[in-house]
Amino acid sequence: MARLGKRRKWELNGDLPRVFEPTLKVEGQENYDLRGHWHGRVFENNQPITIELGCGKGLFLLELARRYSKRNFIGVDLKGHRFWTGAQQAHDEGLANVAFLRLPVEMIERVFAPGELSEFWLTFSDPQPKDFRDTKRITSPIFMARYLRTSREGGLVHIKTDSALIYRRAKQAWQDKLLEDSTDVHGELVNRVDENFRTLLEFQSPYEKRWVREGRKIYYLRFPL
Ligand SMILES: C[S@@+](CC[C@H](N)C(=O)[O-])C[C@H]1O[C@@H](n2cnc3c(N)ncnc32)[C@H](O)[C@@H]1O
Incomplete structure (x- = not known):
């Protein structure tokens, strides 16, 4: 298929039932209609919701959704043309537990009420x-406080990054609560986690592939909010 431009991807997003594009004004105080209703109105079940913040093409989100059919998944990004790839693929595969925002x-x-989300990637x-x-x-921490206000008690945060800055700052802020901490996902973490989690960590998004090819280390942290 010919490469599609941004505009075409925006249009195609409009035909996908599981793509949501709230038009909230930056200055306004109104909430999105689905706030507090994602389980009932979108997924029609009460399974926990995992959200990926800044999901890009959404390919990692799809990988999660294929593995964990008893959870729901929402990919969030500023740029709809990026996640069109994942949204279209989820639609084609009939993945009922995936939405994009x-x-x-x-x-x-x-967009999310207190307690509505369970896990954050x-x-x-x-x-x-x-x-x-x-x-x-x-x-x-400013963003983590926002996530906390949408989270179920003890909602888990996973950070996977090539950025030493992100790793250092997050580790400093959450050092008393860390459940997992690695400065070398592919070099050491994958060797000490269970098979399921190992293969999940080994899945690489297009960004990660690039950084790994360039020889960068990949960091990982997990902690409860
Ligand atoms: C470096 S890319 C990583 C994409 C994806 N997570 C991956 O691993 O391939 C960062 C993404 O975060 C999105 N992003 C950055 N700031 C954001 C914000 N404040 N709200 C929503 N998305 C944001 C960008 O549009 C971009 O798609």
Whole structure:
């Protein structure tokens, strides 16, 4: 198939029933209609919801969804044309436990009610090295506080990154609660986790493939909110 442009992908997203594109005004205080209703109205079950924040093409999200049919998965990204790839693939595969959401992560509380989410993946987030006030880096404590306000008690956060900055800052902020900590996912972590988790960690998104090819180390942290 010929490569599709951004515009065409935006149009095609409009035909996919599991792509949601709230038009919340940045200044406004209104909430999204589905806030508090994702289980009942979207997934029609009460299975826990895992969210990937900054999901890009959404291929890792699909990998999660194929493995864990008893959970629901939502991929969030600012850029709808990026996740069109995953959304179309999920549709073609008939994956009923997947949805995509075009949203700045900053607005997460206006789209999810307290307790609605159970697990948070942040994969290869932009490190934002000049974000000295921590207001743009989506792995910062300011963002974690937002996630906490949408989370079930003890909701788990997974951070997988090539960025030493993201790793260092998150580790510093959550050091008392860390459940897992690795500075070399493919070199050592994969050798000490169970088979299921090993093969999940070995799945590489297009970004990760690039960083691994360049010889960068991949970091991983897990902690409860
Ligand atoms: C480096 S890419 C990683 C994509 C994907 N996680 C992967 O591993 O292939 C970062 C993604 O985060 C998205 N992003 C960055 N800041 C965001 C924000 N504030 N809200 C939503 N998405 C954001 C970008 O649009 C981009 O797709």
